[in-house]
Amino acid sequence: xxxxxxxxxxxxxxxxxxxxxxxxxxxxxxxxxxxxxxxxxxxxxxxxxxxxxxxxxxxxxxxxxxxxxxxxxxxxxxxxxxxxxxxxxxxxxxxxxxxxxxxxxxxxxxxxxxxxxxxxxxxxxxxxxxxxxxxxxxxxxxxxxxxxxxxxxxxxxxxxxxxxxxxxxxxxxxxxxxxxxxxxxxxxxxxxxxxxxxxxxxxxxxxxxxxxxxxxxxxxxxxxxxxxxxxxxxxxxxx
Ligand code: FES
Numbered sequence: 001x002x003x004x005x006x007x008x009x010x011x012x013x014x015x016x017x018x019x020x021x022x023x024x025x026x027x028x029x030x031x032x033x034x035x036x037x038x039x040x041x042x043x044x045x046x047x048x049x050x051x052x053x054x055x056x057x058x059x060x061x062x063x064x065x066x067x068x069x070x071x072x073x074x075x076x077x078x079x080x081x082x083x084x085x086x087x088x089x090x091x092x093x094x095x096x097x098x099x100x101x102x103x104x105x106x107x108x109x110x111x112x113x114x115x116x117x118x119x120x121x122x123x124x125x126x127x128x129x130x131x132x133x134x135x136x137x138x139x140x141x142x143x144x145x146x147x148x149x150x151x152x153x154x155x156x157x158x159x160x161x162x163x164x165x166x167x168x169x170x171x172x173x174x175x176x177x178x179x180x181x182x183x184x185x186x187x188x189x190x191x192x193x194x195x196x197x198x199x200x201x202x203x204x205x206x207x208x209x210x211x212x213x214x215x216x217x218x219x220x221x222x223x224x225x226x227x228x229x230x231x232x233x234x235x236x237x238x239x
Contacts, residue, residue: 001061001063001095001097002061003033003061003062003063003095003097004033004034004058004059004060004061004062005033005034005035005036005054005057005059005061005062005063006031006033006034006035006036006062006063006064006065007035007036007037007038007047007050007051007054007062007063007064007065008027008031008035008036008037008038008065008067009038009039009040009047009064009065009066009067009071009079010023010037010038010039010040010067010068011039011040011041011066011068011071011072011075011154012039012041012068013041013042013152013187015039015042017043017044020039020042020044023037024037027067034054034057034059036050036051036053036054038050039157039162040075040154040157040158041152041153041154041157041162041187042152042157042162042185043152043162043163043165043166043185044162044163045160045162045163046157046158046159046160046161046162047064047082047083047086047157047158048086048158048159048160049160051083051086051090051092052090055090055092055094059094060094060095061094061095061096061097062094062095062096062097063097063099064079064083064096064097064098064099065099066079066098066099066100066101067101067102068101069101069102069103069108069109069112070101070103071101071103072154075154076100076101078154078155079098080098082155082158083096083098142182144179144180144181144182145180145181146177146180146181146182146200146201146223147181147182147184147200147201147202148168148181148182148183148184148198148199148200148201149184149185149186149189149198149199149200149201150164150165150168150183150184150185150186150196150197150198151185151186151187151188151189151195151196151197151198151199152165152185152186152187153186153187153188153189153192153195154188155188155192155193155195156188156192156195156196156197158195159195159196159210160196161195161196161197164196164209164211164212164215165183165185167212167215168183168198168209168215168218168219169183171215171216171219172219172223175219175220175223175224176224177219177223177224180223181223189206191206191234191235194208194234195208196208196209196210197234198218200222203222203228204236204237204238204239205222205228205233205235205236205237206233206234206235206236206237207222207229207232207233207234208232208234209232214232217229217232218232
């Protein structure tokens with residue numbers, strides 16, 4: 001298959017938005033055909049949106065390229081089924097192929113080794129008096145009434161958990177309860193097929209929040225009014 005578009009997949013939970021944007025810009029400049037650079041985890045739109053956009057722009061033969069040495073084995077095993085799901089759901093009849101990661105590509109590995117040595121003079125020296133392990137503000141446990149664990153792991157993110165995390169933050173603020181909630185994004189919480197998953201403590205109830213309407217109802221009913229939404233609960237921790 002000669003691709004006419006590429007989706008580069010980045011799996012890196014702790015990548016800052018600014019660095020990700022810089023990486024997007026560099027890869028886009030370097031790629032001679034239309035491309036999208038998406039994260040498997042995080043707050044940005046996921047792979048399905050990227051595929052939709054490229055198809056909307058006319059792509060007919062899409063190569064999906066995992067970026068990272070090595071890329072996660074479990075994601076590589078899961079991606080064919082997830083991409084087939086997108087293909088079935090959208091009725092896409094063009095070409096779609098998943099490349100292997102580049103951990104076996106001798107030319108890429110040689111380029112990394114060469115570049116490391118070429119840039120050694122710019123490496124930041126670390127002396128023994130360089131800062132400390134404990135930073136200011138990391139001693140106190142915050143006094144929030146609600147803890148929300150929002151899964152932005154790869155399989156929830158495939159279902160657009162990243163943008164929903166932003167919607168959740170907006171709803172909490174709009175409904176005046178943001179200060180009551182500690183919202184933490186997490187990696188995979190395991191019931192991926194029920195994603196996007198949000199675990200609410202201390203109530204011990206796990207919810208599937210599939211879209212912005214679910215998020216708005218969750219905030220008004222569960223967080224603000226202290227009730228539950230049985231139809232969205234996927235798990236209850238026995239107390
Ligand atoms: S990726 Fe969210 S539960 Fe697995």
